Amino acid sequence: MLRPYLHLVRAGFRRHSTYLAASIAGLFTNTVFGLLRVAVLLAVVGQTGSAAGYDAADTGTFVWLGQGLLAVVMIWPDRELAQRVRSGDVAIDLGRPWNLQPALLAQDVGRAGHAMLIRFAPPVLFGALVLPFRWPQSPWTVLLFVVSTVLAVVVSFAARFLLDLTAFWLLDNRGVVTVYAAATGVVCGLTVPIAFFPEPLRIALYATPFPAMLQTPIDVFGERGATAALLAHQALWAALLLAAGQLLLVRATRKLVVQGG
Amino acid sequence: MADLGVHLRILGSRVRSQLAYPVSFGLDALGQAIAQANELAVILIVFAQVESLGGFNRDEVLLIYGFAGISFGLADLAVGQLDDLPRWIRTGELDVLLARPLGLLPQLMTSDLQLRRLGRAAVGAIVLAVVLAHGEVEPTPQNALLVLCTPLVGATITSAIWVATCSVSFWVVEGREVANAFTYGSQLTTAYPITVFGPWLRRLLCYAVPSAFVAYFPALALLDRPDPLGLPHALRYAAPLVAVVAVLVAALVWRAAIRHYQGAGS
Numbered sequence: 001m002l003r004p005y006l007h008l009v010r011a012g013f014r015r016h017s018t019y020l021a022a023s024i025a026g027l028f029t030n031t032v033f034g035l036l037r038v039a040v041l042l043a044v045v046g047q048t049g050s051a052a053g054y055d056a057a058d059t060g061t062f063v064w065l066g067q068g069l070l071a072v073v074m075i076w077p078d079r080e081l082a083q084r085v086r087s088g089d090v091a092i093d094l095g096r097p098w099n100l101q102p103a104l105l106a107q108d109v110g111r112a113g114h115a116m117l118i119r120f121a122p123p124v125l126f127g128a129l130v131l132p133f134r135w136p137q138s139p140w141t142v143l144l145f146v147v148s149t150v151l152a153v154v155v156s157f158a159a160r161f162l163l164d165l166t167a168f169w170l171l172d173n174r175g176v177v178t179v180y181a182a183a184t185g186v187v188c189g190l191t192v193p194i195a196f197f198p199e200p201l202r203i204a205l206y207a208t209p210f211p212a213m214l215q216t217p218i219d220v221f222g223e224r225g226a227t228a229a230l231l232a233h234q235a236l237w238a239a240l241l242l243a244a245g246q247l248l249l250v251r252a253t254r255k256l257v258v259q260g261g
Numbered sequence: 262m263a264d265l266g267v268h269l270r271i272l273g274s275r276v277r278s279q280l281a282y283p284v285s286f287g288l289d290a291l292g293q294a295i296a297q298a299n300e301l302a303v304i305l306i307v308f309a310q311v312e313s314l315g316g317f318n319r320d321e322v323l324l325i326y327g328f329a330g331i332s333f334g335l336a337d338l339a340v341g342q343l344d345d346l347p348r349w350i351r352t353g354e355l356d357v358l359l360a361r362p363l364g365l366l367p368q369l370m371t372s373d374l375q376l377r378r379l380g381r382a383a384v385g386a387i388v389l390a391v392v393l394a395h396g397e398v399e400p401t402p403q404n405a406l407l408v409l410c411t412p413l414v415g416a417t418i419t420s421a422i423w424v425a426t427c428s429v430s431f432w433v434v435e436g437r438e439v440a441n442a443f444t445y446g447s448q449l450t451t452a453y454p455i456t457v458f459g460p461w462l463r464r465l466l467c468y469a470v471p472s473a474f475v476a477y478f479p480a481l482a483l484l485d486r487p488d489p490l491g492l493p494h495a496l497r498y499a500a501p502l503v504a505v506v507a508v509l510v511a512a513l514v515w516r517a518a519i520r521h522y523q524g525a526g527s
Contacts, residue, residue: 025438032442035462036449043315043457044307051310175288182296192303196310 004098005106012110023118026071030123034067037191038131044196052195057132058222064127065218066190071119072112072149073156073213075184081164082173094253101245105157112153134222141223144231148217151234156213158241165245168252189215195224209237264363268371275374286377293380297330300452301388315456316489322454324392324483328476329451330385332415338378340420342369343427344444347437350430356524365519366424385412398483407483414500415451415475421507422447422470428518443470451475456489474503 016023041059045051054062070076081104084090093100127133136142163180167173185191187210194202194215205211212234219225279286304326308319317325346369349355358368389408398404426443429436443466450472455463467473474496481488482497 021433022438025433025436029438029442029446032446032466033449036446036458036466039458039462040303040307040314040449040453044311047311047313172285175285175292178289178292179295182292182299185299186302191299192306196306198306198309 005102008103008106009110009113012107013114014110015107016111016114017118020118026119027122030067030071030119031126034063034123034127037067038063038127041192052193053224054193054195057134058224060127060132061134061222062193062218064124064131064133065221066214067127068120068122068124069149069152069214069217070190072115073152073217074108074112074115074160075156075188075190075213076181077160077163077177079164079174079177081161082167082177085164085167086171091256094256101161101242101249104161105154105242108157109150109153112149116149136221136223138223141221144227145217145221148220148231148234151231151238152213152217154238155209155234155241158238158245159209159213161245162241162248165248165252168255184210184213187211188213189218206233209241212237264367267363268367271371272374275371276376279374279376289375289377290380293334293377294384297334297381297384300449301326301330301384304452315454317454317456320392320395320397321480321484323388324397325454325476325480326452327385327389327392328411328415328480329448330388331382331412332385332419332451332475333448334378334380334382334385335412335416336419336423337381338375339416340370340423340427341375341378342373343423344437344440345373346427346430350522353524355522366515382412399485404483407479411476411479411500414504415479417504418471418475418500418507419447419451421504421511422472424511425507425514428514431518431522447472447475451477454489471503471507474500 038060041054041063042056045054045056045059049055050058081090081093084093096103128135136145163173163177166176170176187205187208189211194205194211197205216230216234219230220227301323304314304319304322307314308322312318314322346355349358349369355365358365361368392398393408398408423444426440427436429440433439446466447470450458450462450466450470455467455473455477458467463473467477478497479500488494488496
């Protein structure tokens with residue numbers, strides 16, 4: 001039952017390991033943006049020594065984990081599935097003896113595993129060595145961080161899957177994807193910690209899955225807030241979004257018309 | 262001059278084709294506006310925590326952000342298509358363009374005039390209007406001229422940075438992401454007072470890549486305040502000169518890149 005999906009995890013990993021040059025170029029960009037973001041946030045924190053519970057080391061950790069994780073959880077969608085819907089190739093995907101959603105999730109987990117090695121580790125190590133950084137106090141935190149990151153990948157995947165499925169109704173879902181990609185940077189906690197938001201906005205954001213994609217693994221790593229509650233928030237959203245994806249996939253499949261062949 | 266007519270006709274057709282799907286166009290423009298508003302959100306959230314950033318208050322930072330936003334939006338509209346340069350090279354489409362009796366850069370620039378990018382400039386313009394209405398800037402004729410010229414000069418500088426860094430793609434096929442660090446990175450560096458960046462980042466990303474002249478120095482002139490870094494007074498009016506130099510450098514880099522190009526072998 002599970003074996004094909006494990007193969008897909010491996011395939012996802014290997015597919016991305018072929019584009020090493022692109023990964024290195026991406027690393028360069030992440031690092032430059034990390035330096036700029038750290039500068040802006042340190043200018044905020046530096047005045048009083050801390051802001052919203054963040055000191056210099058917390059700020060560095062926030063920025064470098066964010067720059068490392070953004071490629072792992074892939075907060076900006078790639079529209080690959082949406083384009084297959086538009087071209088009609090999705091009929092082949094749906095005809096295969098698998099459930100499309102877990103199959104794509106398996107590939108995405110493989111991709112994320114590769115990104116963890118190539119896109120996450122270097123900027124985090126760079127930031128940790130060059131600038132103020134806070135390592136976890138407890139060894140268990142590292143394990144919990146891995147769990148939280150896996151959940152973040154699942155939440156992000158499930159949201160991107162829903163986004164791709166809109167192509168069944170819209171055909172060209174570029175506008176929806178553009179709006180989503182434009183908003184994620186702020187609402188996931190990439191550009192500025194969600195703790196900096198005014199109280200009502202912060203509460204509103206935690207009613208959405210977005211903090212679970214990026215801010216939560218960072219908070220778990222930084223041992224900030226109640227870890228159990230944070231992980232539960234992630235697990236809840238992962239389950240809800242995956243279920244929504246399954247329901248929508250069934251509706252979309254009924255809508256699909258395969259012509260000729 | 263005959264070339265200009267051709268380019269204008271191409272641009273006209275691009276504009277018409279985009280307005281043919283108004284809903285899709287509207288959503289796209291909204292997405293661009295939200296993308297631009299990201300940094301605005303960061304600035305507003307940050308100022309919920311502190312009173313000043315790098316020695317500047319909220320309205321002063323927003324003035325810089327407004328100029329940076331319009332400049333980036335206009336530059337993106339003019340030369341943002343260069344982001345696709347790696348694809349043009351990889352697929353060999355660039356060879357087709359080179360064979361035509363028109364300049365390569367104008368062809369690329371008119372290949373896809375994405376009006377939705379005006380969404381970015383619009384956000385900058387709105388922020389600028391709000392800040393000016395707050396009365397941070399003295400309403401003198403000199404300042405009015407500066408307010409009108411700064412976005413255009415800034416767009417020219419940003420476009421030059423864009424052309425120069427995207428030329429990297431002619432040497433490194435995967436150069437797009439590297440170029441992004443400077444093109445989209447300049448979106449970030451231009452939007453803040455350069456005092457927030459450390460000395461090394463400032464030298465590299467504010468002076469060498471002349472993003473400090475896009476918004477920061479003109480804003481100092483408008484706000485009529487001394488430079489916190491103690492730099493020469495004349496720098497705040499130097500943007501047009503910097504723009505001329507930046508365009509010349511970009512033109513040289515671009516020409517060297519084209520000379521270097523040997524085709525994709527297809």
